[in-house]
Amino acid sequence: MFSTQLAIKASVQVLQKLVPSAEGGRGFSFPPINTILRWKDVTPGINKVVIISILSAVIGTVLFLVASSKDARKAPKGSRNLAEIIVEFIEKNIIMETMGKSGMGWTPFLLTMFIFIYLCNLPGIIPFIQMPATARMGVPAFMALLVWVVFNATGIKHQGLFGYFKSVLFPPGVPKALYILVTPIELISTLVVRPFSLAVRLFANMLAGHLLLVIFALLTQALIQAETQRFFLIPIGILPFGLLIFLTAFEILVAFLQAYIFTVLTAVYIGGAAHPEH
Amino acid sequence: MEALTRIAQVSARVAVELTPAELKANSAAQMAGLAYGLAAIGPGIGIGMIFGKAIEAMARQPESAGMVRTTMFLGVAFTEALALIGFVAFILLKFA
Numbered sequence: 020m021f022s023t024q025l026a027i028k029a030s031v032q033v034l035q036k037l038v039p040s041a042e043g044g045r046g047f048s049f050p051p052i053n054t055i056l057r058w059k060d061v062t063p064g065i066n067k068v069v070i071i072s073i074l075s076a077v078i079g080t081v082l083f084l085v086a087s088s089k090d091a092r093k094a095p096k097g098s099r100n101l102a103e104i105i106v107e108f109i110e111k112n113i114i115m116e117t118m119g120k121s122g123m124g125w126t127p128f129l130l131t132m133f134i135f136i137y138l139c140n141l142p143g144i145i146p147f148i149q150m151p152a153t154a155r156m157g158v159p160a161f162m163a164l165l166v167w168v169v170f171n172a173t174g175i176k177h178q179g180l181f182g183y184f185k186s187v188l189f190p191p192g193v194p195k196a197l198y199i200l201v202t203p204i205e206l207i208s209t210l211v212v213r214p215f216s217l218a219v220r221l222f223a224n225m226l227a228g229h230l231l232l233v234i235f236a237l238l239t240q241a242l243i244q245a246e247t248q249r250f251f252l253i254p255i256g257i258l259p260f261g262l263l264i265f266l267t268a269f270e271i272l273v274a275f276l277q278a279y280i281f282t283v284l285t286a287v288y289i290g291g292a293a294h295p296e297h
Numbered sequence: 298m299e300a301l302t303r304i305a306q307v308s309a310r311v312a313v314e315l316t317p318a319e320l321k322a323n324s325a326a327q328m329a330g331l332a333y334g335l336a337a338i339g340p341g342i343g344i345g346m347i348f349g350k351a352i353e354a355m356a357r358q359p360e361s362a363g364m365v366r367t368t369m370f371l372g373v374a375f376t377e378a379l380a381l382i383g384f385v386a387f388i389l390l391k392f393a
Contacts, residue, residue, distance in 0.1 A: 112367070
């Protein structure tokens with residue numbers, strides 16, 4: 020009788036170890052998503068993400084104001100050199116490749132967009148800040164809506180309301196019978212999928228990178244601060260730490276690439292709306 | 298024999314003790330992993346093909362490398378969007 024009770028007690032203990040308890044216990048556990056993405060509100064409505072996006076707007080503006088106040092006739096150096104490199108990159112690699120010479124008037128808009136997104140992405144890897152402002156849906160969704168309004172307005176301005184929707188819904192060079200298929204697809208892909216995919220691409224890329232960094236940082240901490248089998252677990256903890264450093268370097272590339280892709284797609288959409296024949 | 302039946306009863310009780318909310322969270326986590334895994338297959342193949350063809354084109358005609366690179370990033374952006382929508386589905390299933 021006594022042994023039966025002992026056996027039941029032991030089996031319950033084993034089962035309680037197998038079934039996760041509510042409080043989690045020691046070791047590796049992923050914190051709730053709100054502690055990763057939100058932190059405490061400084062005042063209602065203002066949190067870390069808001070501060071980062073305001074700061075990045077201010078830094079970008081100040082950089083270009085300082086650069087424009089320098090003497091344009093001297094050889095550029097310092098901030099003016101940096102600003103000229105960025106402007107040249109936008110003009111040569113984004114506008115000339117997608118819109119051609121007639122799109123040069125769009126340089127200020129695309130430049131502002133590129134700088135703002137890049138500076139919002141970059142805090143994801145800066146130590147002690149480590150939060151890309153674009154990893155929350157607010158900033159990318161607003162930028163994508165802005166792009167949607169701009170490229171539709173450009174199309175209506177250049178081709179007229181009727182002409183623009185005719186070129187969007189009934190693309191030339193398609194057999195007449197196929198318009199039954201093509202028109203609904205074009206309607207959805209131009210007016211719904213374009214802004215949605217622009218916003219989701221930027222948001223999901225930055226969020227995925229942020230979560231990766233969080234996971235490998237947590238894994239490193241859990242292994243190095245292990246309480247049992249320390250001889251075995253602490254050397255293994257070096258592996259996720261190495262990968263963490265590599266991923267941090269990779270995130271710099273992603274931050275640049277996402278800003279570049281967002282700007283290039285904006286240029287393509289605007290170019291396509293202004294000159295449908297290309 | 299009696300002990301074995303008791304163990305079976307206890308284990309059945311522990312398994313049943315999961316509340317409906319926990320069961321839902323469990324199946325949501327499993328489905329989230331499955332959703333992202335399935336969503337990553339196609340775009341993975343697609344991005345590989347895009348980069349491979351772009352490298353081929355650049356090797357054949359190095360003078361057109363700039364144009365090829367811009368078009369390549371455009372294609373990658375469109376293909377990658379599918380995988381990223383899968384990632385968003387993962388986040389929504391797991392955390393929302």
